[in-house]
Amino acid sequence: MDINEFDMIYVCGPEIMMKSVYDYLLNKTDRVEFSLERPMKCGIGICDSCSINGIQVCRDGPVFSIKDLKNMDEFGRTRLSFSGKRIYL
Secondary structure, X not given: OOHHHOOOEXXXXXXXXXXXXXXXXXXXXXXXXXXXXXOOOOOOOOOOOOEEOOEEHHHXXXXXXXXXXXXXXXXXXXXXXXXXXXXXX
């Protein structure tokens, strides 16, 4: 498949799958957006339960470009449980 045939690529699904797509597309195109899903308690950026490297998915997202994800080393590696415990994917 030639990814240059597409004007934009949108990715959603389990974060572990999106991480694989991210790794594949990282140096091939910057026309990619990812819709992230994280457990959210407040939904307005106060509780920090949906945080990825200090960026709140509820307030700053949930859609992020591939350029945004380059600065999020927690993407595809960890998430917080509903109790706040860090879980490794």
